[in-house]
Amino acid sequence: MAHETPDSPPPVTPPRRRTRLTRRGRLTLFIGSLLVLVVAAAVLVPLLTRETKTEETPRTLVIPEGRRATQVYEAVDQALGVPAGTTAAAAPTSDLPLPAAAKGNPEGYLYPATYPVTSATTPKSLLRYMTDTAGRHFGADHITAGARRNDVTVYQTVTIASIVQAEADTEADMGKVARVIHNRLDRGMPLQMDSTLNYALNRSTLDTTTGDTKLASPYNSYAHKGLPPTPIGNPGEQAMSAAITPTPGPWLYFVTVAPGDTRFTDDYAEQQRNVAEFNRNRGGGG
Incomplete structure (x- = not known):
């Protein structure tokens, strides 16, 4: 190891040379710095745009x-x-x-x-x-189980529910309307539902004529026994519930004689009296 004595002169350090940029060098440095700023801005703008973009409100x-x-x-x-x-x-x-x-x-x-x-x-x-x-x-379990219990398919259950939806005056009546449908199907009786005729004729009315009941259509439930070939509308949850769990009862007939007053019966003579009352209320005579 070398030692310095007190009398030794201090080591000589070469003078530092200051780097001086030429005009071309200064220009190159300026352009390089500018490019860095431009690239940074180009990255930042999409990020800001992405963050502030609002989604369409459905x-x-x-x-x-x-x-x-x-x-x-x-x-x-x-x-x-x-x-x-x-x-x-x-x-x-x-x-x-x-x-x-x-x-x-x-x-x-x-x-x-x-x-x-x-x-x-x-x-x-x-x-x-x-x-x-x-x-x-x-496809829910309670729907498929209800269809099996009633000895019909799920598709037939949807068809029944669509008729219930069209025929029932109130949600409270849906279970009874469903029971009338099931009872008539079980007895081999034609459903005789005006709603199926309305579907075939693409209308919605309470007025069904004798001529309507002779319509040549598979949706004519006066002329054909069983269910129509397809649903006659798109039923909701309450109608489906009624279709799989109809209210117990012997009814075969019903008619809404006035809003909120639907009469259910298994006696044809009583049904005729109820229909006559409906016609009087409608101004149609006896």
Whole structure:
């Protein structure tokens, strides 16, 4: 190891040379710094944009209980702002999750509910949403068990529920209407439900004529025994509950003689008297 003596002169340190940038060097440094700032800003702006971007607020489409498929299609057209008939035309090609018995007809499976609608919603996607929802509800254990208990299929249960939905004056009457349907089916009697004729004629009325009852249609439940070939509307939860658990009773007939006053009976003569009262209330005579 080298030692310095007190008399030794201090070591000599070479003078430092200050680096001086030429004009070209200063320009290069300035441009490089500017590029760094530009790149940083380019990264920051998308991040800020992504954070401040607001998502579209969905609108809502309400499908009430009992609406027919044709009415649902019209509501979807209006909600999506597409030309009339667009949804009806899309239905057969939408690959909807339906039971085999439906044969591609979604009637009964356009589940009544409130659905979100955005600019990305299409008729096909909305119809799939509705039928998916129906499949989940109608595939529930209590529905399938109720159908087996009544010796009908789930699809037939949906058909019964659609008639209940159309015929019952109030929710309180639904169980009794369902019982009338089951009782008449069990006895091999035609249902004779005006709602099935209305469906065939694409109308909604309380006035059924003798001529109407002679209509050549599989939906004419005056002329044909058993259930119509498809549901006649899209039933809600209460109607489905009534269809699987009808109120116990012997009734074979009913008529709503006035709002809130539906008469149920198993006696034909009494039914005739009730119908006469209905006609008087409607101003139709005896």
